[in-house]
Amino acid sequence: MKVRLLYFARLREVFATAQETPETPANVQTLADLLDWLRQRGGVWAEELAVGRAYRVAVNQDLVERDAALHENDEVAIFPPVTGG
Amino acid sequence: MKVRLLYFARLREVFATAQETPETPANVQTLADLLDWLRQRGGVWAEELAVGRAYRVAVNQDLVERDAALHENDEVAIFPPVTGG
């Protein structure tokens, strides 16, 4: 399935990319699956997205938990805890 | 003793006076004594200053309880519960 991935703030800098639109393998059905798949890239991906690291994920612009289901063309944003205001 | 009495808002209207500077009898030593003395005027004085009626008293511009001592030239203000803001 194709998903649109967005990265913000420190994660955008560490991943050296603001967005990508990868074709994910068939076993990626949930957000947790997607994160596993991204961690398999190793390096900063494995490090920054490790379980227990503080980052947030929004699917279609809503903050979601890790068990959220993913669908074709979903917009998935991964970013550090917010610091506005 | 001479005290300066001020009345505000509804009480100023009911008493038909904004201020007076009476010479009180020797037995007026506390605020409670002063209120007793004023109630002896009868009419609206007895009615409005009756025990249990909602009014406030400030001595020298500080809200005080009924047992406050009075002194020569004190400024005693009697007024309804405040409604500012």
Add this chain to the structure above:
Amino acid sequence: MKIAVQTEAFDLNAEVVALYQANPKVGAVASFLGLVRDINEGQGVSTLSLEHYPGMTEKALAQIVEDARQRWEVLDASVIHRVGALRPTDPIVLVAVASVHRGDAFAACEFIMDYLKTRAPFWKKEATPEGEHWVDARESDDHAAARWGR
């Protein structure tokens, strides 16, 4: 710190800017504006007259702000209260508090308003097409002030 009782309107922006522009430690300004409500809901225009006790008013407001400073980290504060004749939608009172963090600013601002409502000697008289009357004190204001404890 600024305490003022005046008939003139005030400028919210100017008052708030004065609290933070010279002090880069200020991270938060909480402010409150109290307005004349049209309680007659269009049934003829009503006006409000505000009377106060000159001298005691300023003293009471300064004491309330001082009490707030004892409880929270307050960098600066302004309290402006109007007296005289006012109409619906006219601002009556402004309380603004500058602090490092928002929690202190919010708490101190609300505390000052709650105490002002029960301890500062102002009285409102309302004129409606049916006549004039003094506005009654609200029990809910006593409760609001009491929740801060002593």
Add this chain to the structure above:
Amino acid sequence: MKIAVQTEAFDLNAEVVALYQANPKVGAVASFLGLVRDINEGQGVSTLSLEHYPGMTEKALAQIVEDARQRWEVLDASVIHRVGALRPTDPIVLVAVASVHRGDAFAACEFIMDYLKTRAPFWKKEATPEGEHWVDARESDDHAAARWGR
């Protein structure tokens, strides 16, 4: 209701007046201004860059205001958040809430700020003479939001 994310400065007075001038039911406007603090305390000028997630930001802010409306009597509200480059004493965020009574206005305004701090996708990067760094999220902000319950 007004939600805005912008690089330009905003006018506190204009925003607050817009909340009450057309509605004589409004008796209270609570507002909050968040400012860039000079955390270096004069050790050279620092600047702050604010980044956000366009689209989600506006959606998140609108949802936070809607949550506040479900809890308190809110007649109108404005949330304006700046992005881009800011300097000490620059306003970052304005939240203003109009209500009939002050208790609702204060509570809704503080609730919106607490939720904005933990749920709206903004990030701050600070540049000091020693270099640049992303500002860390504060645990105290999570506590502030958590106290409102769900």
